[in-house]
Amino acid sequence: MKKFLASSGLAVLLLAGCYAIPTVENPAPKQETDALLAAMEKAANPGKRQVKTMRLTYRGEIPANSMTLTIISSMKAPDKSRTELHIPGMPPMIEVFDGKQAWTLITGMGAKPKTGRELAFARLQVKMSDPANRLTDIFPDIKLDRKSVDVNGVSCRRLVCAFGPDINLPPAELFVDAQSHLLRRVVLIAPTDMGDVPGTTDFSDYRNHGGLMLPEKQTSKMLGMDLTATLQECKLDLPLADRLFTPEEEDDDDNSHEKKQP
């Protein structure tokens, strides 16, 4: 539980990492890398759908703590995001990014603005969640390993993706199914308000949702804890007001976070 609450970065689900700096000893030629990136785009968004807004609802489980939770992740293109973490018995934990600034909000407690690398990472996460973005829009440098790697029994190609100087962290590793070209694993270090948190997220059970291929299941490992998230609902191009992506002033008389839970 403490581990879970320790990092608000977990709310984003794309966590990961190992402290050994990932490198590619034997990189594939640029042509091969470009071909793989193009194949990934096609696999993830075969109809090249432009999504204005998206809301994904997950059911999370932390088996070791017998805990279930709900995660609602909303995106409004091109640069707004909101992730809500609902744990029964706890006030909602919300991360919002309005395109310029980001905050961690906990109902009844207050707001923590994100700064520095945390803010830069929030910006990157929004880009990652928008299917219109290419990997090259997100990472300034991408190298493909010539060798294939086994991820949960699936042969994968390994991409080492460098962050920009504003994030200044070791590169992320992306493992891509060599057959389907869908993402199978992300390993990265997430900057959080408590420090840099390494983690790994595996993706599986891809299904088509309105033209987008989305993983039904994500399993994250961080700080020795496992979290499994199963996609419950995917809504595309739904109306999402801009105010959802900014902190709202709380009424001091309203102390019932229970009412606000989904």
Place this chain on the structure above:
Amino acid sequence: MMTTAMKRNSRKIFAALAALLMWVTAAAENSTSSARAQQVLDEVWNAIARSHYNPNFDQEFRKSVYDKHRDAVLRSANDREIAENINRMVAEIGDSHIQLAPPYGEAGTAALRAVNTPVNGNDAIAADPGFSVLDVDGKVVVHQVFDGSAAAEKGVRPGEEVINIDGVAIQPEQPVFPGWTMLTRSLLLRGGAGSKARVTLRADGKERTLKLERRPNNGTFFQVGALPRLTAVYRSRLLPDNILYVQFNLFVPEMVSRFRKDIRRYREQMRGLIIDLRGNPGGILMTAEWIAAWCCAREVPMGKLIIDGTTLTPRSVPQPRAYDGPVAILIDGESCSTSELFSGAMQDAKAAILVGAKTPGMCLPSEFVKLPSGFRLQTVFGNSLRTDGRQIEKIGITPDLEVPMHAEALLKGHDEVLERAVKALQR
């Protein structure tokens, strides 16, 4: 008097979620075989090794601890003995917050059963007879009596020893997890608004039994994960000289919410703030950050948390309209875990003066895992340090002003620790 070992046992209260671990291990008297004992032993050992902050745990302790105790564990006649022998083993590791099902005496088992047994009636609203308790000299004694409560009407006095609640004997001489003061609080709360608690008190060698109506206490229930329902109670009042006195029994989110409201309400008139963490066994670290964020207008580093090889450095982010005046924090031998982290961090940041008694140094973050054998293990998954790297575990937090508590003084209406804190803030 409780022995040190007993006290230590009774205070093994977890760090991540300070709370009741009320697994009344289903009698645990079934006979067993050495194969089962071996299974439980290995489950426990592997679980500890997997999550322990020392990556060389197995290598370091296998011979000196596991091998040393293995034969004794395998000779256990039943599950209870397995737990006893394994707890003896893990005690040699030297960390708090590691234990299997602890051995309960009859009184402890009865108290845990009672706390775990639902009561008919309206228990959706947290309600109690109107007094708080503390461990003083190894006894559970009345600490404060609240205005407008049944306890106040019936003349309950601070300093009286609590010896029975609703037929459940309070016997601090018997070790029990999570400690008798915590259990007593739960027993007082059991029943809901309108129900009557039959409470036996003792003072000056005389006993008396009172029927005290439970009235809503402004508390809130808290339940998360596999843990049982807890009741978090927040109380505050403005003392003379506009010193805000705040007391809460757990570090859980609702306490921050109420604290924030108090700060916003009294901020302009407050000349001092007292946060009473005596008897507070801890809770969620995140809530400590937020308490600091509302009572100190500058960033307070909350020490270091080392988990799975990663060092986390939680810190408060001061909130707009946070209080920015003198703060005193009251601590005692039952201020554990997050209470220790919080008070240590505030002391290190020179953001508060600590008054009372040294804390026990039981501060390792821990979690509960259900083992395949059905045993439940509380095991550490990290280490907590002060901001400068000093250990809290086994060392505790030393107050700036050491002031002992005495039941006699409470009986005479004096809370010496609180009075000293008020004086310190008035300077």
